[in-house]
Amino acid sequence: MNMHNLTSENPSRSLDQLPGAASARIDRIAGDRTMQQRLQMLGIRPGVALHIVHGPNKRGVVIQINGARFAIGNSMVQKIWVTELSA
Amino acid sequence: MSACHENQGRAAPVLSEQSIVLAGNPNCGKTTVFNLLTGAHQQVGNWPGVTVEKRSGSLQLAKKKVSVIDLPGVYSLMGGGGEDQRVARDFLLDTPVDLIVNIVDASNLERHLALTAELLETGHPMLLIMNMTDEAEARGWKLHCAELENALGIPVVPMVARKNKGRDYLLQRMIEALQKKPQGHPIVYPAPVEEALQTLGTAISGQTTARTRVDALRLLDGSAQPSSEQNAKILKDLRRHIELISDEDPADLVMDRRFSWAHDMAGIALQAHGKKGLREKINHHLDRIVLNEWLGVPIFLLVLYLVFVVSFSGGNIFLDFFDQASAALLIHGTGHLLLLAGLPDWLISVIAGGVGGGLNLVISFIPPIGLTFLFLAFLDDSGYMARAAYAMDRLMRRMGLPGNALVPMVIGFGCNVPAIMGARIIEDPRGRILTVLMQPFMSCSARLTIYMAFAVVFFRSNGGQVVFALYVLGILVALLTAWLLGKTALRGETMPFVMELPPYRLPSFRSVVLQSWQRLKVFIFRVGKVIAVIGLVLFILPGIGWTSQGLRSTDIDHSLLAQGSRALVPIFAPMGIKTDNWPAVSGLVAGAAAKEIVIGTLNGIYQRQNAADLMADYRQPDIIGQLRDALLTIPANALTFVRTLDDPLGLSAMTSTSATEQASGAESATLQAIAAGFTPLSAFAYLVFVLLYVPCASTMGALRREVGWGWMGFSLLYGTGLAWGTSTLIFQAGTFAAHPAASLAWIAGILTSFGLLIIALRIYGRRQEASPAASVKKQAAA
Numbered sequence: 001m002n003m004h005n006l007t008s009e010n011p012s013r014s015l016d017q018l019p020g021a022a023s024a025r026i027d028r029i030a031g032d033r034t035m036q037q038r039l040q041m042l043g044i045r046p047g048v049a050l051h052i053v054h055g056p057n058k059r060g061v062v063i064q065i066n067g068a069r070f071a072i073g074n075s076m077v078q079k080i081w082v083t084e085l086s087a
Numbered sequence: 088m089s090a091c092h093e094n095q096g097r098a099a100p101v102l103s104e105q106s107i108v109l110a111g112n113p114n115c116g117k118t119t120v121f122n123l124l125t126g127a128h129q130q131v132g133n134w135p136g137v138t139v140e141k142r143s144g145s146l147q148l149a150k151k152k153v154s155v156i157d158l159p160g161v162y163s164l165m166g167g168g169g170e171d172q173r174v175a176r177d178f179l180l181d182t183p184v185d186l187i188v189n190i191v192d193a194s195n196l197e198r199h200l201a202l203t204a205e206l207l208e209t210g211h212p213m214l215l216i217m218n219m220t221d222e223a224e225a226r227g228w229k230l231h232c233a234e235l236e237n238a239l240g241i242p243v244v245p246m247v248a249r250k251n252k253g254r255d256y257l258l259q260r261m262i263e264a265l266q267k268k269p270q271g272h273p274i275v276y277p278a279p280v281e282e283a284l285q286t287l288g289t290a291i292s293g294q295t296t297a298r299t300r301v302d303a304l305r306l307l308d309g310s311a312q313p314s315s316e317q318n319a320k321i322l323k324d325l326r327r328h329i330e331l332i333s334d335e336d337p338a339d340l341v342m343d344r345r346f347s348w349a350h351d352m353a354g355i356a357l358q359a360h361g362k363k364g365l366r367e368k369i370n371h372h373l374d375r376i377v378l379n380e381w382l383g384v385p386i387f388l389l390v391l392y393l394v395f396v397v398s399f400s401g402g403n404i405f406l407d408f409f410d411q412a413s414a415a416l417l418i419h420g421t422g423h424l425l426l427l428a429g430l431p432d433w434l435i436s437v438i439a440g441g442v443g444g445g446l447n448l449v450i451s452f453i454p455p456i457g458l459t460f461l462f463l464a465f466l467d468d469s470g471y472m473a474r475a476a477y478a479m480d481r482l483m484r485r486m487g488l489p490g491n492a493l494v495p496m497v498i499g500f501g502c503n504v505p506a507i508m509g510a511r512i513i514e515d516p517r518g519r520i521l522t523v524l525m526q527p528f529m530s531c532s533a534r535l536t537i538y539m540a541f542a543v544v545f546f547r548s549n550g551g552q553v554v555f556a557l558y559v560l561g562i563l564v565a566l567l568t569a570w571l572l573g574k575t576a577l578r579g580e581t582m583p584f585v586m587e588l589p590p591y592r593l594p595s596f597r598s599v600v601l602q603s604w605q606r607l608k609v610f611i612f613r614v615g616k617v618i619a620v621i622g623l624v625l626f627i628l629p630g631i632g633w634t635s636q637g638l639r640s641t642d643i644d645h646s647l648l649a650q651g652s653r654a655l656v657p658i659f660a661p662m663g664i665k666t667d668n669w670p671a672v673s674g675l676v677a678g679a680a681a682k683e684i685v686i687g688t689l690n691g692i693y694q695r696q697n698a699a700d701l702m703a704d705y706r707q708p709d710i711i712g713q714l715r716d717a718l719l720t721i722p723a724n725a726l727t728f729v730r731t732l733d734d735p736l737g738l739s740a741m742t743s744t745s746a747t748e749q750a751s752g753a754e755s756a757t758l759q760a761i762a763a764g765f766t767p768l769s770a771f772a773y774l775v776f777v778l779l780y781v782p783c784a785s786t787m788g789a790l791r792r793e794v795g796w797g798w799m800g801f802s803l804l805y806g807t808g809l810a811w812g813t814s815t816l817i818f819q820a821g822t823f824a825a826h827p828a829a830s831l832a833w834i835a836g837i838l839t840s841f842g843l844l845i846i847a848l849r850i851y852g853r854r855q856e857a858s859p860a861a862s863v864k865k866q867a868a869a
Contacts, residue, residue, distance in 0.1 A: 034514075035583070038514070039585060041162035041201075042162065042198070042587060043198035045342075045346070053371070053374065054374060054375070054378050057380050058380065058481065059383075059477070059480060060477070060480070060584065062378060066197055067192070067195035067198075067223075067226065068195045069589075069590070070585065070587055070588065071378075071473070071476075071477035071480075071584065071585070071588055073490065073583045073584025073585065074481075074583075075584075076584065076585055
């Protein structure tokens with residue numbers, strides 16, 4: 001929960017470019033409004049911190065936000081822009 | 088919106104019975120709470136399982152009957168999600184209820200509370216269940232229910248529904264809430280939003296204040312469209328005004344307020360306490376294996392394989408007992424009693440042989456089918472299915488399908504009808520049509536009875552493998568169909584995969600047993616009813632036929648049924664059905680209405696052919712002896728089960744023609760007749776036909792409802808054509824050596840027809856693309 005201690009200026013990049021087991025904060029979500037709405041309902045929205053549980057790989061990525069785990073397919077992973085948080 | 092008034096009008100007279108509705112996000116344990124509250128007092132709709140339609144049950148509260156409604160999981164009342172979420176949303180917004188019981192997952196509180204914020208706005212009395220408190224504690228959090236109760240203004244009940252913890256306290260608080268009707272403290276939005284809600288509220292008059300507020304909110308955040316030009320203008324002005332003074336989009340303002348509210352409430356309810364527990368670690372390690380890039384798909388196939396092989400072999404231990412004991416009681420016992428009562432011979436044959444024999448066949452399949460349901464319910468509750476969907480996503484995507492299409496497919500193993508409805512969880516229309524059209528090929532439990540009957544005769548030592556092979560063939564044909572249609576008639580993009588992975592849970596014994604019992608009950612009653620009736624009809628039908636003097640009673644070989652079926656035999660000859668095996672054709676014709684009937688039909692005919700033997704049995708039954716023998720089959724079969732555990736898997740016995748093997752275990756007349764009419768190869772071809780052709784009238788009805796007449800018609804013709812083609816291919820390839828020229832002609836013909844079908848679909852797809860795609864492009868350009 002206390003992941004907001006940014007120590008250096010990390011660039012924003014798409015989720016699939018993060019290393020495994022990294023933590024990051026969502027900057028923005030590209031794509032159409034339906035998709036943004038769908039992710040928002042799940043609690044995947046700009047400003048929240050996530051932790052990578054599995055991947056990223058060809059299949060996609062599994063992330064954890066607070067208590068919940070989500071599997072996100074590869075085509076969507078590229079549309080989620082994040083800033084990596086140093087631990 | 089006008090439905091609201093109608094509903095209120097209609098609901099008023101029945102309000103003497105109070106109603107409680109369960110609402111919550113998917114995976115919050117709603118159905119578990121529902122089962123806990125209503126127990127056996129449920130009106131099971133079509134099929135329990137993944138809830139895509141509302142279900143109701145009843146409960147005794149303070150000596151009064153209260154109805155309980157279970158809704159599909161919903162993330163938000165504002166919009167989004169599949170058809171299943173729309174069902175829940177419409178119900179919550181439009182139906183007057185006495186109490187909304189909102190269930191939230193305590194281990195994932197903040198997100199679940201976002202829905203609570205919306206529910207509070209509906210103005211219904213509410214109660215909050217903090218479910219799965221054990222998981223929150225395992226994550227190292229401490230719960231403060233009293234504080235949350237103060238902040239929300241509604242009762243808060245901690246529970247672990249899966250372990251039956253907190254039920255009594257819940258009942259007590261529900262009685263209280265039904266009297267006091269606590270409505271809680273809804274969110275207060277920033278001033279400009281509140282002002283806009285006021286203005287919009289007066290514009291969209293009518294209904295209750297709470298409902299008006301919800302409608303105004305939905306207009307403001309863009310999840311509903313204004314009903315009139317005038318309102319559209321008001322809304323536009325208000326939006327601009329808010330953007331001017333706050334420099335933010337009104338939809339974002341509303342959302343931000345809700346999320347920060349949920350964040351604050353979660354902060355009040357949970358406080359970090361010790362360390363993360365063991366459960367978190369187990370979750371993590373299991374996911375590393377199950378989600379592994381290379382192991383994911385093989386693990387899923389292995390799990391399915393084990394479900395069917397263990398169900399079949401385990402079921403085999405009890406199959407003979409169920410078969411012989413029910414035969415002793417229902418056929419011989421009933422026959423003897425009726426004989427004592429002095430009924431005529433023909434009537435005894437109809438009741439004991441026809442109805443009793445039909446029921447006997449259904450009953451003998453209860454062990455394997457019950458075990459299959461038990462394992463599937465276990466998988467459903469364990470949290471594995473969502474992982475399997477993710478693991479299969481890439482493969483499914485190559486077939487043009489979203490990964491969550493896997494969920495309806497697995498439901499389809501039980502019954503195709505709920506599977507077709509289950510496709511509602513898929514959001515994009517193209518993926519949904521593809522998924523719906525796949526379902527008829529998923530091998531349902533009714534088809535399992537036919538496999539079982541044949542497997543018992545021909546494939547006794549490796550029945551599990553044969554049945555598994557048929558299931559896999561069904562999956563392959565389903566995937567191939569989706570791929571083919573996705574490449575030809577229904578081209579387009581697949582929606583990206585996003586799915587919540589619930590934590591692994593050891594399913595509660597109670598929930599798994601209840602769920603599989605409900606499925607089994609539906610199976611037994613539906614199948615039993617149909618088979619009993621058909622058994623009766625088919626006991627009479629083969630008794631009459633056209634003779635030179637017109638319609639007269641004849642022996643079965645000259646009956647109408649025989650004449651009709653014989654006329655159809657040539658169509659089925661290429662897949663190995665011989666003329667004297669016309670009852671097999673009768674079975675298929677009847678099976679187009681319901682697959683359950685196939686075995687019932689065969690039973691009706693074969694029993695009649697053997698009626699004479701049975702009459703002797705009725706005169707001198709040895710029921711006690713038969714029951715004792717039946718009981719003795721359990722240890723004997725258990726021993727076989729243990730011995731064959733190390734037996735390497737193989738499909739070799741499928742082509743073996745050993746007569747001894749055929750006869751082994753064929754106790755009843757029907758099974759013996761099956762043994763005589765088929766070879767193992769033609770039996771397998773017959774089963775493939777049964778797997779692939781028209782599933783049943785109910786499935787056709789569901790198809791029409793979900794995708795319309797056109798696609799239903801396509802599914803019917805395509806399925807039947809494919810069934811015939813595939814079975815013929817199998818039989819001709821298997822007997823190739825005996826008549827190479829004829830086999831080659833059949834095979835070439837089938838492959839050519841398939842090629843023509845692909846071309847026709849492609850042309851259809853191009854035409855479809857030409858019309859709507861053009862308009863989309865125009866829109867993009869504009």
